[in-house]
Amino acid sequence: MSDTHAQTVSYVRETMLAPQDPPRSQTGAVKWVHENLFSGWINTGLTLISLLVIFWLVSGISPWLLNSVWRAGSLSECRAILDGTSGACFAVIVDRWHQLLFGFYPPALYWRPVLALLLLFVALAPVLFTGLPRRMLAFSALYPFIGYHLIWGGSLWFPVTALMGFGVGALAYLLMRKLNNLAAIFAAILAPVLWWVFAAGPLDSALYSIMPLGLDFVRSDRIGGFLISMIVGVSAISLSLPLGILLALGRQSDMVFIKTVCVVFIEFIRGVPLITLLLFASLLLNFFLPPGTSFDLILRVIIMLTFFASAYMAEVIRGGLAALPKGQYEAADALGLDYWKAQRLIIMPQALKISIPGIVNTFIGMFKDTTLLVFIAILEPLALANAIRADTNWNGIYWELFIFIGALFFIFCFGMSRYSMYLERKLKTDHR
Structure with missing residues (x-):
């Protein structure tokens, strides 16, 4: 554009405008209220009716609560x-x-379920949030046995023998995998069940008779x-x-x-x-x-x-x-x-x-x-x-x-x- 033409056009700026904030009606809470509560006459009417119902409920309940x-x-x-x-x-x-x-x-043992609840959050943390060390998953796998012993108590060897059942299942799977994958899956399921039904109880009694470790039992x-x-x-x-x-x-x-x-x-x-x-x-x-x-x-x-x-x-x-x-x-x-x-x-x-x-x-x-x-x-x-x-x-x-x-x-x-x-x-x- 020539200098002569630029001088004859009055609305052309020669300098840049400084950046400005958007209008308040287009940002923040004002924008949200306008878009979600008062975007049309139907939405506005429903909002006003809802506010009246909330006011009626609060005015009736708040004196009773206060x-x-x-x-x-x-x-x-x-x-x-x-x-x-x-x-x-x-x-x-x-x-x-x-x-x-x-x-x-028993009130004297409230610390046990409280501790079990706190440890539950520790066990769930690596499962629910990926930013934590994966090594914590080992504690997550062991927590069901720890939580059971804290809440019910009894022999310490009972959850240990129950945990051994999963090891028996893994061993059965490894042994049967060479023959057939489907047979290995059935063996991995059946072996722990047989262990818990026939072996876990006697082994728990034997270990407890040798080394009586545990907490007070709660029915x-x-x-x-x-x-x-x-x-x-x-x-x-x-x-x-x-x-x-x-x-x-x-x-x-x-x-x-x-x-x-x-x-x-x-x-x-x-x-x-x-x-x-x-x-x-x-x-x-x-x-x-x-x-x-x-x-x-x-x-x-x-x-x-x-x-x-x-x-x-x-x-x-x-x-x-x-x-x-x-x-x-x-x-x-x-x-x-x-x-x-x-x-x-x-x-x-x-x-x-x-x-x-x-x-x-x-x-x-x-x-x-x-x-x-x-x-x-x-x-x-x-x-x-x-x-x-x-x-x-x-x-x-x-x-x-x-x-x-x-x-x-x-x-x-x-x-x-x-x-x-x-x-x-x-x-x-x-x-x-």
């Missing part, structure tokens, strides 16, 4: 302190929190509250995922026998209510065991919950496998990978990534389903709440106990939900 009594020995004493005004009697939580958390576990009927919910929930969650993966793979197998067994198992478990399986574990399972066999009720419940969750987990993972394009399977074949390497390196990681929301949803539902244990006389939190309300001191109290129990369940379930969102963001490979 006028709470935390120090009292009975419901009648709470009412005397309130003197006719509306207010919550959270003194029941202060008075019975130990029962809601530990059931009738299962003394364990209750959120402690039993954590034991059953975490155990079933940990066991159902690998079993669900195997069932999903078995359902897609070309081997007729394995596919039939997996289909029958999945469809039968999914077609039966959970409470039926729990009643079977509580009342009928002992009839199928040899006379004189002592099979702990909590262990029976863990097995049934694991079977129930694994059937649903198998369908969730099968959906992830079905969502993968056929090219992924062809790519694994083109690389010359065998079936298990293809599943481990290419197919299963992608299927699990797709299935994360469904997997976590199954975990959350299973953890909440531990409240059904009330129907088979296990002292989970709701059963203990009923027992507390049956006490003459607290007869007639309702909401305070249920609010406390619901808050604890919400904390655990919300934590699982947030972790699933973190995992989805971490594994996200596209840039949308």
Whole structure:
């Protein structure tokens, strides 16, 4: 452009403008509120109605919560302190929190379940977060035996002999692998079962007679509250995922026998209510065991919950496998990978990534389903709440106990939900 033409055009700048911040309406909280709450007349109307409902709920509940009594020995004493005004009697939580958390576990031994819970987080850390040293996975593998001994106590050699069963299974697999892979898998499953049924008990007794090491034994009927919910929930969650993966793979197998067994198992478990399986574990399972066999009720419940969750987990993972394009399977074949390497390196990681929301949803539902244990006389939190309300001191109290129990369940379930969102963001490979 010539100098003469530049002088005749008044709107052409000869200097650069300094950078400026975007308008406040296009950034931060103002932008979020505009886009999500007041983006149109329908959205605006729903937002205003929701605010009115929230205001009505808060205005009705907040005086009851703010006028709470935390120090009292009975419901009648709470009412005397309130003197006719509306207010919550959270003194029941202060008075019975130990029962809601530990059931009738001996108070002098509370340090054992607390230590088991702390070690649980240490064991889960390398599984849930990849930034930690992989050597910690060895402790994660040993934790079930450590946690069992801390909570139940008894002979130290019992979890040791149980752990030896897995070594027997690995040895059987190595010996049979030279003959046939399928026979090796069956041997790896059958050998530990035979070890636990016939050898673990006598060996435990023999070792304990030689070197009596262990902690004071706590009977299962003394364990209750959120402690039993954590034991059953975490155990079933940990066991159902690998079993669900195997069932999903078995359902897609070309081997007729394995596919039939997996289909029958999945469809039968999914077609039966959970409470039926729990009643079977509580009342009928002992009839199928040899006379004189002592099979702990909590262990029976863990097995049934694991079977129930694994059937649903198998369908969730099968959906992830079905969502993968056929090219992924062809790519694994083109690389010359065998079936298990293809599943481990290419197919299963992608299927699990797709299935994360469904997997976590199954975990959350299973953890909440531990409240059904009330129907088979296990002292989970709701059963203990009923027992507390049956006490003459607290007869007639309702909401305070249920609010406390619901808050604890919400904390655990919300934590699982947030972790699933973190995992989805971490594994996200596209840039949308």
